[in-house]
Amino acid sequence: METIGLFRTRATRDGAMEVWAKGWRLESQVPALVPAVIAVGFLFSPFSLPVRALGAAMLLVCAWIVLRLSRLGFRLDVAGVQVTDVLRSRRVVWQRFDGFVGERNEHEGRCVLLTTDGERLRSPGTLDPDEMDPFWAEGDVSAVDQLNRLVSRTRSAMTSGTAVSDARTTVTDGGEEALSPGARRLRSIADG
Numbered sequence: 001m002e003t004i005g006l007f008r009t010r011a012t013r014d015g016a017m018e019v020w021a022k023g024w025r026l027e028s029q030v031p032a033l034v035p036a037v038i039a040v041g042f043l044f045s046p047f048s049l050p051v052r053a054l055g056a057a058m059l060l061v062c063a064w065i066v067l068r069l070s071r072l073g074f075r076l077d078v079a080g081v082q083v084t085d086v087l088r089s090r091r092v093v094w095q096r097f098d099g100f101v102g103e104r105n106e107h108e109g110r111c112v113l114l115t116t117d118g119e120r121l122r123s124p125g126t127l128d129p130d131e132m133d134p135f136w137a138e139g140d141v142s143a144v145d146q147l148n149r150l151v152s153r154t155r156s157a158m159t160s161g162t163a164v165s166d167a168r169t170t171v172t173d174g175g176e177e178a179l180s181p182g183a184r185r186l187r188s189i190a191d192g
Contacts, residue, residue, distance in 0.1 A: 005146035020073030024125030
C-alpha cells in the first residue's frame with residue numbers, strides 16, 4: 001500500500017490498481033471471518049433447524065457486508081474504472097470515462113466519476129470539504145485533481161505496458177494533463 005496525496009493505492013496481482021481514501025474502507029479482510037465462523041458455530045447450536053439456518057444465513061450476509069467494506073473505492077484496470085460500493089460495483093469502460101468532479105456541501109465532499117453521457121457515479125466515501133477545492137491556493141491541488149492525475153498516469157502506464165507502480169508518482173505537482181473537467185473549464189475561461 002502506498003499513500004499518494006490524499007489517496008491510498010495498492011497494486012493487485014492481476015495488474016489492476018485499487019484507489020481509496022483513508023477512512024473509506026476497512027484496512028483488513030480478517031474481520032469478515034468473525035461472522036462467518038460464528039455462522040458455522042450457529043449451525044451446531046441446540047435450536048431448531050429453521051432457526052439455525054436463518055441465523056447462519058444472516059451471519060453470512062453480515063460476513064459478506066464486512067468483506068465488501070474492505071473493498072470500497074475505485075479499481076483501475078486495462079478495461080476501465082470500477083466503483084465499488086457496499087452493495088454493488090459499477091464498471092465504466094475507458095471510452096465512457098470523462099474524469100472525476102467534486103461534489104460538496106458544508107459538511108462533506110465526494111469525488112464523483114463523470115461519464116461521457118453525463119452519468120454521475122459517487123465515490124463510496126467522503127472527504128473533508130476543504131480537501132475538495134483549495135480555491136487555487138499556491139501549490140495546493142484539490143482531491144479531485146489528485147485523483148484525475150493518478151487515474152491518468154495509471155491508465156497511461158497500463159496502456160503502454162509500463163508497470164503500475166511506475167504510475168504512482170507524485171500527483172500533487174502542477175500540470176494540466178489530468179485536471180478535473182470543471183478545473184479545465186475554469187482554466188480555459190481564465191486563459192480566455
